[in-house]
Amino acid sequence: MNTANLLLKERHALIRQRLLADGRVLALDLAQQLNVSEDTIRRDLRDLAAAGLCTRVYGGALPPSPAAAPLAERRMQAPFRKARLAQAAVTLVSAGDVLFIDAGSTNLAIAEALPCLPLTVATNAAAVALALLERPEIALIMVGGRVDARSGANLGAAALRDAERMRPDIFFLGACGVDAEAGLSCFNYEEAEFKRSLAAASKAVLVAATREKFGTAAPFAVLPAAHLTHLVLEHDADSKQAAQFDRQGVQLLYAAAA
Secondary structure, three states: OHHHHHHHHHHHHHHHHHHHHHOOOEEEHHHHOOOOOOHHHHHHHHHHOOOOOOOOEEEEEEEEEEOOOOHHHHOOOOOHHHHHHHHHHHOOOOOOOOOEHHHHHHHHHHHHOOOOOEEEEEEEEEHHHHHHHHEEEEEEHHHHHOOEEEOEEEEOOOHHHHOOOOOOOEOOOOOOOEOOOOEEEEOOOOHHHHHHHHHHHEEEEEEEOOOOOOOOOOOOEEEOHOOEEEEOOOOOOOOHHHHHHHOOEEEEEEEOOO
């Protein structure tokens, strides 16, 4: 038996156990505990990230975001919990607001929960647009661009040009990973650029996150946690993570319990 391969597998198994138990790992801590170099641990984290078993962040790694599945599949996951998040999120909406609703299954629930008020709603997601198409009180704007099948979002240069002309009152941002230290992240480089552009132009930026996304990361950074204005969480979300967002000035809203 190859001893080097055995040690490698043992390290990988330990890193995965630490991720499961602690919700994150730090390269320096692992190197000291395992009596190996930080370079060795960084290589281990690269291998695990390439296998989809973690997401590398500065200084270590986080569990991978569960939001890698196609939109059609994600729409079937936890619909009642997402509906409760949506009900909490739309309490911030007022008559006359200009909203931008990003792609994502939780944001689709937000679109469906919008109160019966005169609103302007822009979106780059066909599913969101279809949900609002027969709402006469809503002025609907559809952002064009290349359709990304996984996220259900229109992306690319055309979408970015459209977004740069907007100044929403609230941007309902769809984040794949939500972590107080790593910030907000997603799976697509163009998508991350699009979200950053809209967030910079919006008066308020809101993310509604199921507990599975909380404390996870995806490969492309969108925003630091402190750039959020509101975070909507499930009633049983991790309290330590929530406190870290609160300390950074993010207003927390909680969905009702079942």
